[in-house]
Amino acid sequence: MALTKQKRELTISASPHAHGTVTTRGVMRHVLIGLTPALIGSVYFFGFRALAVCLVSMAACFLFEKLWCVLLHKDDKTYDLSALVTGLLLAYTCPPTVPYWQLVIADAFAILLVKMLFGGIGKNVFNPALAGRAFLFSWPVSMSTWVKVGWENRAGLFSAADIVTSATPLASMHRYEMPAEGLWDMFIGNIGGCIGETSAVLILIGFAYLLITKVITPRIPLCYIGTVALLTFLFPMGNDRLLWMASQVLSGGLMLGATFMATDYVTSPVTKAGQVLYGVLCGVLTVVIRYFGGYNEGVSYAILIMNACVMLLDRVGRPKKFGTPGKKVAGK
Amino acid sequence: MAFSFFGGLHPKDNKAYTRDRQIEPFAAPDVLTISMSQHIGVPCEPLVKKGDPVKKGQKIGDSKGMCVPVHASVSGKVKAVEARPHVSGMAMMSVVIENDHQDTLCEEIRPRDRAQVDAMTPEELIAIIREAGIVGMGGAAFPTSVKLIGGIGKIDTLIINASECEPYITADDRLCREKADEIIAGIRLLIRILEPEETYIGIENNKPEAVKALQTAAGDTGIRVKPLPAKYPQGAEKQLIFAVTGLQVPSGTLPAAIGCAVLNIATCKAVCDAVYSGMPLISRVVTVSGDILREPKNLEVPIGTGFDVLLEACGLEGEPYKVLSGGPMMGSAQYDLSVATVKACNAVTVLGKKSRFHVEDPHCIRCGKCIDVCPMRLMPVLMYRSLGSNDVEEMKKMDLMDCMECGCCAYNCPAGVPLVQMFRTGKQKIRSAQQK
Numbered sequence: 001m002a003l004t005k006q007k008r009e010l011t012i013s014a015s016p017h018a019h020g021t022v023t024t025r026g027v028m029r030h031v032l033i034g035l036t037p038a039l040i041g042s043v044y045f046f047g048f049r050a051l052a053v054c055l056v057s058m059a060a061c062f063l064f065e066k067l068w069c070v071l072l073h074k075d076d077k078t079y080d081l082s083a084l085v086t087g088l089l090l091a092y093t094c095p096p097t098v099p100y101w102q103l104v105i106a107d108a109f110a111i112l113l114v115k116m117l118f119g120g121i122g123k124n125v126f127n128p129a130l131a132g133r134a135f136l137f138s139w140p141v142s143m144s145t146w147v148k149v150g151w152e153n154r155a156g157l158f159s160a161a162d163i164v165t166s167a168t169p170l171a172s173m174h175r176y177e178m179p180a181e182g183l184w185d186m187f188i189g190n191i192g193g194c195i196g197e198t199s200a201v202l203i204l205i206g207f208a209y210l211l212i213t214k215v216i217t218p219r220i221p222l223c224y225i226g227t228v229a230l231l232t233f234l235f236p237m238g239n240d241r242l243l244w245m246a247s248q249v250l251s252g253g254l255m256l257g258a259t260f261m262a263t264d265y266v267t268s269p270v271t272k273a274g275q276v277l278y279g280v281l282c283g284v285l286t287v288v289i290r291y292f293g294g295y296n297e298g299v300s301y302a303i304l305i306m307n308a309c310v311m312l313l314d315r316v317g318r319p320k321k322f323g324t325p326g327k328k329v330a331g332k
Numbered sequence: 333m334a335f336s337f338f339g340g341l342h343p344k345d346n347k348a349y350t351r352d353r354q355i356e357p358f359a360a361p362d363v364l365t366i367s368m369s370q371h372i373g374v375p376c377e378p379l380v381k382k383g384d385p386v387k388k389g390q391k392i393g394d395s396k397g398m399c400v401p402v403h404a405s406v407s408g409k410v411k412a413v414e415a416r417p418h419v420s421g422m423a424m425m426s427v428v429i430e431n432d433h434q435d436t437l438c439e440e441i442r443p444r445d446r447a448q449v450d451a452m453t454p455e456e457l458i459a460i461i462r463e464a465g466i467v468g469m470g471g472a473a474f475p476t477s478v479k480l481i482g483g484i485g486k487i488d489t490l491i492i493n494a495s496e497c498e499p500y501i502t503a504d505d506r507l508c509r510e511k512a513d514e515i516i517a518g519i520r521l522l523i524r525i526l527e528p529e530e531t532y533i534g535i536e537n538n539k540p541e542a543v544k545a546l547q548t549a550a551g552d553t554g555i556r557v558k559p560l561p562a563k564y565p566q567g568a569e570k571q572l573i574f575a576v577t578g579l580q581v582p583s584g585t586l587p588a589a590i591g592c593a594v595l596n597i598a599t600c601k602a603v604c605d606a607v608y609s610g611m612p613l614i615s616r617v618v619t620v621s622g623d624i625l626r627e628p629k630n631l632e633v634p635i636g637t638g639f640d641v642l643l644e645a646c647g648l649e650g651e652p653y654k655v656l657s658g659g660p661m662m663g664s665a666q667y668d669l670s671v672a673t674v675k676a677c678n679a680v681t682v683l684g685k686k687s688r689f690h691v692e693d694p695h696c697i698r699c700g701k702c703i704d705v706c707p708m709r710l711m712p713v714l715m716y717r718s719l720g721s722n723d724v725e726e727m728k729k730m731d732l733m734d735c736m737e738c739g740c741c742a743y744n745c746p747a748g749v750p751l752v753q754m755f756r757t758g759k760q761k762i763r764s765a766q767q768k
Contacts, residue, residue, distance in 0.1 A: 011654050011688075012421075012667050014753040016739030017681075018343055018499065018660035019689035022746045024697055075693045082697075122695040122747070270700035270713050319709040321731050322338060322570065323583035 028081035030215045034206035041202040042195045046096040047154025050195045054091040060107035061087030068116045082121050089129035092196025097155050102139050106132040126307045127267045130300045146192035166192045169251035174296030176237040179247050186250035197256040207259045216263045220279040224258040227283025257299035267307040273317020282306050336575035339707040340563040349621045349628040350502045357632045360406045364636035365416050365672040369424040371467040371475050373398030384410045389438040392427050400475045401465045405614035405634035407436040417668040419657040441610045454525040464606030465613045470596030473676035483526050487593045490528040494535040494597040495567035498659030501679040503617040504597050506630045508542035512549035518604030531555045534572050538562035565738040569594045571707050620646045622682030640669040656681040661739045691748030702741035708734050712741040712751045719758045724765045732758050
């Protein structure tokens with residue numbers, strides 16, 4: 001009886017009273033870890049400026065979100081680390097020579113307008129990092145100046161002048177020419193391009209990490225990359241189908257986009273069939289833009305366009321609820 | 333046999349606390365509170381009044397309609413007949429008995445021998461089961477006699493549920509290991525009543541000793557023990573039927589619609605006791621466990637024993653954060669530890685502060701992990717969105733009413749959205765809209 005006599009504070013709530021170990025913060029941490037190999041690679045290929053760009057972008061995104069919450073008295077959710085993911089991904093889609101101030105404005109656009117104005121994490125329609133990248137094309141020159149890869153040609157931390165520029169494989173292919181770069185260089189990342197997109201192998205390591213930690217399923221990335229591979233194989237613009245296909249798959253932001261951006265929970269469909277369709281359509285749009293668009297890269301716009309279709313795709317492939325086996329059930 | 337049903341998950345089962353603890357008889361406390369609401373349906377009317385002497389096993393409450401009687405679990409004197417806290421969180425009419433510790437047995441309780449039982453008709457057996465106050469002991473507390481009457485001639489598959497998929501609980505596991513013969517005897521009585529073509533015992537494969545004990549006891553009776561993958565909620569009726577037979581119970585109907593009946597394993601043991609020893613359902617095995625108990629136990633507890641007495645017997649270490657009737661996935665949190673065990677209460681689980689998980693203003697990140705684990709193959713993420721609109725038609729379209737509230741979605745939600753909790757509110761809205 002002693003127990004009832006003592007005043008005890010017991011918590012009442014509806015079941016369940018247990019919770020799994022996965023949290024939003026944990027998921028975001030996994031994504032950041034998955035992105036790390038590509039970051040290390042970018043420092044190797046482009047010098048410390050690449051790292052500086054990433055850090056500036058992450059810090060800016062974090063601070064903008066914090067500022068929004070404090071100034072507008074909103075519930076502060078910055079501890080979920082999602083702003084850091086946005087910042088890092090946005091930096092990954094920029095050339096290492098991107099001016100810091102332009103990047104910070106893009107960060108503000110991504111966090112304040114694309115994410116927070118829509119209601120914060122989970123409520124945004126478009127992927128903030130990609131929308132930020134699209135915004136950065138307000139300065140097209142910054143976004144299409146490609147440094148020649150290599151330590152000796154690395155850009156200075158504060159001055160991006162005096163660097164040797166080079167073409168990218170995508171630029172050649174946009175002119176329907178076979179790229180000059182070898183497949184191996186494209187695979188390991190020894191080519192010009194954006195900070196986080198060049199090294200397929202390092203992105204694949206991140207991809208494997210996300211699969212192992214069950215953050216993502218391979219559905220969207222495989223459908224996306226598979227569609228691009230199939231279409232470029234069927235309609236090659238060079239004389240070697242296989243080489244053309246491999247170059248298309250390994251160049252530009254396809255690997256990065258398919259692995260880390262098209263799989264963004266918030267802006268991709270939740271049903272399995274919806275995800276397959278989303279991946280395939282991203283692939284189709286990417287190839288169409290790369291072949292016929294004015295700009296040689298199509299990944300970011302393909303994903304942004306598909307982001308807008310997610311509400312529609314969520315209606316596709318709704319699982320058949322338990323208790324509806326075929327047509328035998330009466331009333332269905 | 334990796335696939336048993338869609339979705340589901342593997343919560344930390346925490347059964348190691350009590351798995352190897354033999355069932356101990358628990359001495360009845362000085363005062364017992366026996367609720368008149370121990371089953372789904374019409375609550376009992378008290379048959380005794382303050383001051384009346386009662387004997388162990390004496391009927392102290394009964395009513396008409398969907399109702400089965402309740403009995404005194406000890407002998408003594410009626411101290412009060414009044415509303416007392418109930419595990420459901422409400423106050424319910426209860427008979428409070430002061431135990432005289434004599435255990436004077438009611439004269440009506442007489443054992444029957446084998447020949448007597450063998451001569452009985454199914455109707456006579458069902459009458460005994462009703463009078464013994466037997467209800468589904470897995471948690472739902474559906475009157476067993478009602479289920480049996482409704483099932484006669486309609487059941488071709490009888491499934492005995494020994495899955496026990498809730499974390500912490502080992503009451504059924506221990507019962508199978510220690511009382512397998514009684515369980516099988518009870519099942520054979522049920523077979524005589526329902527005359528099914530097939531009888532299975534569905535049990536999770538994380539209880540190998542129980543599987544073995546049941547197989548040995550079943551022998552050549554034709555009762556088949558079916559080990560199933562350990563996955564929550566394997567013990568959910570519709571999921572269990574699917575795992576055993578491959579049939580889906582149509583949405584909105586009961587298992588009888590496809591010729592299945594599911595009974596809990598502890599209920600079978602109670603049936604055996606009622607028929608052979610004549611003893612009504614006045615005690616049951618309760619797992620008292622949790623992460624802040626010195627000595628978690630499996631106890632044979634007289635119905636009406638207070639939670640406080642049980643916790644004291646198992647040695648509480650530190651402040652409890654939540655005290656649950658049942659396990660952490662579907663159990664109900666108690667605010668008053670004077671609540672007493674009821675027939676369907678298979679566990680008292682005490683959780684310490686470290687199991688606290690709460691997110692202020694959670695934001696769904698649309699990860700879809702709730703869809704992956706929903707055993708009813710619903711889309712919790714979109715159901716959640718439909719709740720925001722407050723549109724009853726939209727909620728119905730999202731199949732909110734098919735949710736069985738197992739809690740997998742909320743357990744798995746990284747953002748900490750209280751999904752199933754909100755679905756309960758939504759279901760209530762649909763129900764009240766339908767009543768209008």
